[in-house]
Amino acid sequence: MRFKPLALQVLQQILLYAVLFWLLVSAVRAGLLFSQGQKHLAEIPDTVNTLYMPLLAQSVWDVELATTQKELASISAINGVESVLLETRLGQRLRYVRPHSDGEHHNIYRLDVHLNHGNRESLGTLTLYVSNTLVQREIANDLISSMAQRVLDFMALALLIVFILRRRFVVPVQQLAQAARAFVPGEPAPAFRLQYPAGVEDEMTQLLASFNAMRASINNHLAERKRYETALKQARDELASRVEERTARLDRLLNFQQLISAVSSRFINIPLDEIDGAMEQTLAQIGTFMEVDRCYLIGVDQLQVVSMVHEWQAAGIAPGAEGLDFAPLSSRPALFATLLREGVLNIPNCRQIPSFGHTQTQCDIQSLLMIRIDYLDQPVGVFGCDMVHSPRQWQDEEQLLVRLLGDMFANMIIRRQQLHALSDTQQQLEEANAHLARMALSDSLTGLANRRHFDEEKRQAFDKARRKGAPFALIMLDIDFFKEYNDHYGHQAGDQCLQRLAALLTSLFTYPGELPARIGGEEFAVLLPGIDYQGALKRAEALRQAVWDLNMPHANSRIADRVTVSLGAIAMDPGLHSGVEQMIADADAALYRAKASGRNCIG
Numbered sequence: 001m002r003f004k005p006l007a008l009q010v011l012q013q014i015l016l017y018a019v020l021f022w023l024l025v026s027a028v029r030a031g032l033l034f035s036q037g038q039k040h041l042a043e044i045p046d047t048v049n050t051l052y053m054p055l056l057a058q059s060v061w062d063v064e065l066a067t068t069q070k071e072l073a074s075i076s077a078i079n080g081v082e083s084v085l086l087e088t089r090l091g092q093r094l095r096y097v098r099p100h101s102d103g104e105h106h107n108i109y110r111l112d113v114h115l116n117h118g119n120r121e122s123l124g125t126l127t128l129y130v131s132n133t134l135v136q137r138e139i140a141n142d143l144i145s146s147m148a149q150r151v152l153d154f155m156a157l158a159l160l161i162v163f164i165l166r167r168r169f170v171v172p173v174q175q176l177a178q179a180a181r182a183f184v185p186g187e188p189a190p191a192f193r194l195q196y197p198a199g200v201e202d203e204m205t206q207l208l209a210s211f212n213a214m215r216a217s218i219n220n221h222l223a224e225r226k227r228y229e230t231a232l233k234q235a236r237d238e239l240a241s242r243v244e245e246r247t248a249r250l251d252r253l254l255n256f257q258q259l260i261s262a263v264s265s266r267f268i269n270i271p272l273d274e275i276d277g278a279m280e281q282t283l284a285q286i287g288t289f290m291e292v293d294r295c296y297l298i299g300v301d302q303l304q305v306v307s308m309v310h311e312w313q314a315a316g317i318a319p320g321a322e323g324l325d326f327a328p329l330s331s332r333p334a335l336f337a338t339l340l341r342e343g344v345l346n347i348p349n350c351r352q353i354p355s356f357g358h359t360q361t362q363c364d365i366q367s368l369l370m371i372r373i374d375y376l377d378q379p380v381g382v383f384g385c386d387m388v389h390s391p392r393q394w395q396d397e398e399q400l401l402v403r404l405l406g407d408m409f410a411n412m413i414i415r416r417q418q419l420h421a422l423s424d425t426q427q428q429l430e431e432a433n434a435h436l437a438r439m440a441l442s443d444s445l446t447g448l449a450n451r452r453h454f455d456e457e458k459r460q461a462f463d464k465a466r467r468k469g470a471p472f473a474l475i476m477l478d479i480d481f482f483k484e485y486n487d488h489y490g491h492q493a494g495d496q497c498l499q500r501l502a503a504l505l506t507s508l509f510t511y512p513g514e515l516p517a518r519i520g521g522e523e524f525a526v527l528l529p530g531i532d533y534q535g536a537l538k539r540a541e542a543l544r545q546a547v548w549d550l551n552m553p554h555a556n557s558r559i560a561d562r563v564t565v566s567l568g569a570i571a572m573d574p575g576l577h578s579g580v581e582q583m584i585a586d587a588d589a590a591l592y593r594a595k596a597s598g599r600n601c602i603g
């Protein structure tokens, strides 16, 4: 857009409105002048009659030509009178034309020339030639001169207005515009001043004040906004760091939960032989998670005697609980006594505790966190973590973790103790059961298989031999004159005799499947799988000879000076023996035959 100075615009506006105003005023004025001119023209005859006629008539009466001409000149000078013609009754014609007249006239007035006093006889005729143009010209001249005057006035006034406008308005506005252009929001600047008369207060000074106020307001606003932005940025940064911290904490809590969950699921229904390994594994997990240098679990029994020690160390860290022996905790350094009493030891800086270095074997520890593990209000152990390389301020959540793990360890220590007790009981029970089983199957006096055991085994051996078509034999034997032996040596000696014979049988029949048994008071039998009749006879003879060789004195025997036995040997004959009982009966019969044949022989 083209720049157009404000003063010029104002001037043009004033000129425009002034011209319009002047045109209006001039039109009114022209109308008034025209009306006055018309009236003046109409009044010319009366004016001449009233003002000029007396002197003119007197001069004509007196025939004073000079005066007459002078009067005619005066009449012709009346505005609108183009020329006058005086025609006297004496035939005199005097014409007087207005100077610079164009000879044009529109109205002609004829006036009778006569004296007003005395003789009113007509002295002649005065003819007036009146022209409108003269009046119009007069009006035009008036208007032109008026306009010229006003133009001059306006020019002077306009120059004055422009000068004042420029000094009081344009220049200050330009200065303000320049100041506004140079204004940099946010940069401090002194209040702007105008080159303006001092002590004046008007719209311009108000505009200046408003401009300065607006500038100050913008700067204040910007400063406040900057403060807000700074505060907002700080709040945002703080929020971001809190979110980051919170996220890390949540991650840690999640890992914490996963650790607790992993540990608890590991410990559920864990068998006794895996508990110690699981504790070691858990300590390693906890130590790694908590980023400590050592963590350890010490179990104590009801007398608070150390019963279990597990420890994990980070790489390059020496064991701390290695030196612990299995002695009462109360005999330990004061540290443990304090722990047993207080329940927890949270020592961020061990070097600040003078007694620590003297009482604790692990003098390298800088920080430690230990808790007493309780079960049903009784101490069952100690769980702790050490920092060796650097001191550590233990966090609340770490203490919580240690407590939770302590509770889980408490259960495991108790479970371990209970499983150990249960295992001991089971072992005792198994031993008792085995003893009972042995008791049920063996003879209490001699330790040989008893009758029940013999009956079960003989059936199985018989069936097996029948099934496989293998040979199978058995020997039955009975001490000769044992009643007399008892009678002579006493029942206790009789028992010892039975025991010696049993020991002999045990030493002689050691092949797999061979079973010596006591089947009656002084009756014995031997199962011989895989042995035929000839083999049975040989083994029976060897036995008889061995008994003989024992040389147990028997004073009341009627056949020898020592204890002897009679034997019956029989081998399985599938054609004769449909069951083992038939074999037993045959063996019994053979033994009977041996007895009948004089004893100390094989039937």
Ligand SMILES: Nc1nc2c(ncn2[C@@H]2O[C@H](COP(=O)(O)OP(=O)(O)OP(=O)(O)O)[C@@H](O)[C@H]2O)c(=O)[nH]1
Pocket: 478, 479, 480, 481, 482, 483, 484, 486, 490, 491, 492, 493, 494, 495, 498, 520, 521, 522, 595
């Ligand atoms: N000391 C002792 N004696 C027993 C035991 N069991 C049985 N006897 C005795 O063994 C004796 C068996 O006597 P008998 O059946 O008459 O047989 P015997 O005297 O050996 O005569 P023969 O067999 O015909 O040679 C009885 O006197 C029983 O009291 C035992 O466990 N200990």
